[in-house]
Amino acid sequence: MDTYNENILEKLAGEPKNAWKRILILLVVMALVIWGNTGSNFNGITEKGLNVARAIVYGITHPETLLLFNLTSKGIPMLLLETISIAFLGTLIGATLAIPFAFLSATNIVPRWVSLIFRSITMMIRTIPALVWALIWIRVTGPGAFCGVVTQSIASIGMVSKMYITAIENLDAGVLEALDAAGCNTFEKIRVGVIPQLSASFISTAIYRFDINLKDATILGIVGAGGIGFPLTDAIANARWNRVGAFVICLVALVIVIEWISTKIRARLARGRK
Numbered sequence: 001m002d003t004y005n006e007n008i009l010e011k012l013a014g015e016p017k018n019a020w021k022r023i024l025i026l027l028v029v030m031a032l033v034i035w036g037n038t039g040s041n042f043n044g045i046t047e048k049g050l051n052v053a054r055a056i057v058y059g060i061t062h063p064e065t066l067l068l069f070n071l072t073s074k075g076i077p078m079l080l081l082e083t084i085s086i087a088f089l090g091t092l093i094g095a096t097l098a099i100p101f102a103f104l105s106a107t108n109i110v111p112r113w114v115s116l117i118f119r120s121i122t123m124m125i126r127t128i129p130a131l132v133w134a135l136i137w138i139r140v141t142g143p144g145a146f147c148g149v150v151t152q153s154i155a156s157i158g159m160v161s162k163m164y165i166t167a168i169e170n171l172d173a174g175v176l177e178a179l180d181a182a183g184c185n186t187f188e189k190i191r192v193g194v195i196p197q198l199s200a201s202f203i204s205t206a207i208y209r210f211d212i213n214l215k216d217a218t219i220l221g222i223v224g225a226g227g228i229g230f231p232l233t234d235a236i237a238n239a240r241w242n243r244v245g246a247f248v249i250c251l252v253a254l255v256i257v258i259e260w261i262s263t264k265i266r267a268r269l270a271r272g273r274k
Contacts (some may be wrong), residue, residue, distance in 0.1 A: 012067060028094035034205075039091060052239075053237070054212050055241050056241050056244070058241065059240075059241020059242045059243075059244055059267055060244065060245035060248055060249070061245065062243065062244040062245065063243075063245035063246035063248075064240075064243045064245070064246045067243060067246045067247075068246060068250070071164050072246075074187075074231070076228070076246060076247065076250050078252060079227065079228040079231060080228060080251075082145055082226055082228070083214070083217045083218060083221070083227035083228045083229075084214065084217075084254075086145055086148040086149055086152060086213075086217045086220075086225075086226055087146070087152065087210060087213040087214040087216075087217045087225050088149055088210065089149045089152075089153075090148065090149050090150075090151070090152025090156060090213050090217075091130070091152065091206055091209050091210040091213050092206075093149070093153040094152060094153040094155070094156025094157050094160060094209070095156060095160050095202070095205070095206040097153065097157050098156065098157045098160040098161040098164055099159045099164065099202070101118055101121070101122055101157060101164075101272075102160075102161045102164030102165045102168055103164075103168065103190055103194075104118040105118040105119045105122060105161065105165050105167040106165055107110055107169070108169055108171065108176060109168065109176075109186065109189070109190065109194075110186065113237055119165075122157065122158050122161040122162065122165075123158070125154060125155070125157050125158035125161075126158025126159060126161075126162065127158075127266050128155075129155075129157040130152065130216050130219070131219060131220065131221065131223065132149060133151045133154055133155050134147065134148070134151040134220045134222055134223050137150050137151050137154075137225075138223060138224055138225060143224030143225065143226075144224070144225070144226050145225075145226030145227065146226070147224070147225040147226065148217060148220050148221070148226040148227055149219075149226075151220055152213045152216065152217065152220070155186045155213075155216070156209050156213065159209060159212075160205055160206065160209050163205045163247040164198075164201075164202060164205065167198055167201040167202070168194065168198065168206075171194060171197060174195065175193045175194075175197070176189060178193075179192065179193045190223045200269045203265075203269055204265075204266045204269050207262045207265055207266055208262070208266070210258075210262065211258060211259060211262055214254070214255065214258055215255065217229070218232065218251060221233070222240060228230075228247060228251065231247070232244065232247045232248075235247065239266070
């Protein structure tokens with residue numbers, strides 16, 4: 001035991017001394033925190049602000065129940081259904097369009113110059129936020145759910161393609177080499193040797209993106225891209241906190257249910273079940 005302890009002490013003594021690096025990193029972080037706080041001017045909460053905060057808490061805890069059972073186009077059930085539909089269609093279209101982009105961006109599938117072109121396209125798509133895409137497309141399609149679907153389809157391509165590319169480039173190179181030896185062309189390699197291995201990963205990525213799109217659909221509604229976002233913004237602007245409470249509670253419940261279902265599906269895919 002003494003010899004074992006001595007070996008441990010020798011290894012610890014032989015480790016490089018990086019204390020000065022840690023101190024330097026700590027000082028840099030502290031300097032950034034102090035510098036960041038210089039732009040934050042907090043002068044306290046006014047009495048009016050406290051009254052608004054109380055009204056918000058009261059409204060959220062006392063939601064307008066009539067909206068929960070209103071089955072017209074202005075009721076919460078129909079607005080939630082529209083929001084889910086926008087997120088689902090946007091994810092389905094975006095995830096489908098991301099597949100050719102991903103394969104044409106993977107360096108182990110196509111020549112490097114082709115990969116560079118399509119990687120640049122997906123990076124450009126990914127750089128622009130979904131809200132900006134909505135502001136662009138609303139000028140083309142006009143306000144409504146269709147604008148939300150188009151926006152989420154385009155916005156999904158960037159992120160989903162990136163994750164697809166990672167999965168494709170992590171494939172076993174031996175499979176592609178065997179297909180090359182058999183005389184398969186690029187499209188045959190993708191259809192026979194690649195897609196069967198990637199289907200579970202692709203589905204899991206699409207489900208994850210659906211979770212994101214469901215939350216984004218609420219934000220996109222603020223600019224008129226359909227869904228529950230615009231009525232929620234209107235209720236906040238008019239200080240109708242009981243209505244806001246009903247919207248928030250239903251959105252939270254919806255996200256929890258969708259998250260639970262998607263987690264179960266991803267877990268089954270990870271274990272190789274269908």
